[in-house]
């Protein structure tokens with residue numbers, strides 16, 4: 001039952017992403033058919049710089065639906081159920097999460113919050129509780145198995161697992177949803193664990209598609225001021 005840390009992997013992203021976004025934008029303003037333009041686009045006949053400039057200009061206008069055609073798929077492990085519960089609140093996405101009904105939780109891993117790790121007595125109490133939960137899970141699973149619940153025992157024993165229990169999840173978001181996700185979750189107001197994951201994801205997105213993600217992140221990064229108000233501001237940027 002070890003402590004785990006977050007790992008983010010970028011599994012896939014839409015190929016020819018920049019050309020695809022450019023084509024989608026162009027179709028909105030072009031009398032011709034972008035299907036005819038597509039082979040020239042992917043062959044690089046219209047330079048990436050020109051495509052990038054066009055995309056950046058249109059994005060500024062707020063016409064952002066064409067970026068929905070490009071998606072990123074991430075696999076994440078070493079995160080708590082507390083994190084994944086927040087993550088799946090983002091509805092414009094697809095999720096596949098490790099099941100606690102089918103995967104045995106007897107030796108579950110857990111996430112130790114750094115603030116608890118820094119206080120020896122708090123850490124000791126936390127870890128003792130994790131051991132107690134593991135022991136209760138095993139007892140309940142065994143009792144349920146012997147009393148006729150069979151393979152369904154895990155389904156009920158999992159009710160004692162904590163929010164700290166480690167989870168693994170695969171999810172896909174399009175660029176527009178990702179920008180919204182980063183605005184919420186890269187902000188200092190977001191919880192530390194999901195903020196760390198969001199910052200890792202943002203770095204990966206920037207590497208693949210800088211034209212879209214260079215200015216993504218907490219809203220203050222783009223605005224140059226903090227829109228969270230006096231009560232919630234972290235102070236990194238001035239209030240408007």
Ligand SMILES: Cc1cc2nc3c(=O)[nH]c(=O)nc-3n(C[C@H](O)[C@H](O)[C@H](O)COP(=O)(O)OP(=O)(O)OC[C@H]3O[C@@H](n4cnc5c(N)ncnc54)[C@H](O)[C@@H]3O)c2cc1C
Nearest residue numbers: 086089090091092093177180181183184185187189190191
């Ligand atoms: C700091 C922080 C604190 C939070 N605290 C709480 C809390 O205490 N309790 C709680 O329940 N949640 C809380 N949340 C979750 C938050 O309310 C959102 O549910 C979550 O961030 C998902 O954001 P979203 O709806 O923008 O994303 P998505 O679900 O991906 O939606 C993307 C966008 O699509 C549009 N949209 C989607 N669905 C609808 C709809 N049904 N109607 C209209 N427009 C829609 C909206 O414009 C939305 O921004 C918190 C989030 C943060 C960042």
